[in-house]
Structure formats: structure tokens, C-alpha cells
Amino acid sequence: MIVLESHPGLAALFAAIWAILSCAIPLMRMNWRHSATCMLVLAGVPLLGWLTYLCGPALGVLFLSLGLSILVWQPLDLLLRRRRRPSRQGAQ
Numbered sequence: 271m272i273v274l275e276s277h278p279g280l281a282a283l284f285a286a287i288w289a290i291l292s293c294a295i296p297l298m299r300m301n302w303r304h305s306a307t308c309m310l311v312l313a314g315v316p317l318l319g320w321l322t323y324l325c326g327p328a329l330g331v332l333f334l335s336l337g338l339s340i341l342v343w344q345p346l347d348l349l350l351r352r353r354r355r356p357s358r359q360g361a362q
Contacts, residue, residue, distance in 0.1 A: 278324040284317055285333060292340045307341060 292310050295303055314337055322330025 275324070278321075281317070281321050281324055285321060288314055288317060289336075289340060292337075310341065 288310065291306075295306050295310075298306055318330060318333055318337065321333050
């Protein structure tokens, strides 16, 4: 436990790995995306607590907002793409 408390760089490295993995979710098949998102949330909650413990509440809130924006933007972007898609009924 002493190693985890004294290395904020290690926590930042794990946060960067988490961010890279979360950006890879759109590349997955549709049937795996929900499971991958759940696993990222389960891994991100202790990571967020660890970062908040090491770096303080200000950076904890910053990382929370960054993580939420990454995880929420992907389904929102999919909905926006579906609404922008032109219908093929008028192009006969």
C-alpha cells in the first residue's frame, strides 16, 4: 500500500491507460460495448478515488468530469449521427 500512496505518477499512468481504453470503445462490436463500458466504470471508480486521495479534490473533480465526458459523449454521438442520417425515401 505504501507504493500506491507515494507514486502519483503511477496513478496518472493508470488514468491515461483508462482514457485510451475508453476511447477504443467505439471500435468494438456493438454487443461488447455495454460490457466494456461497465468494466471501465468499475475500474474507474477506484482509480478516481486514488487520484483524489493523492492529488486533492480539485484534480479529483477534474478527472471525474473528464471521465464522464468520455463515457457520455460516445452514446450521445451515436444518437446524433442517427438523427442526422438522411432518409432514403425521398431519393427514388
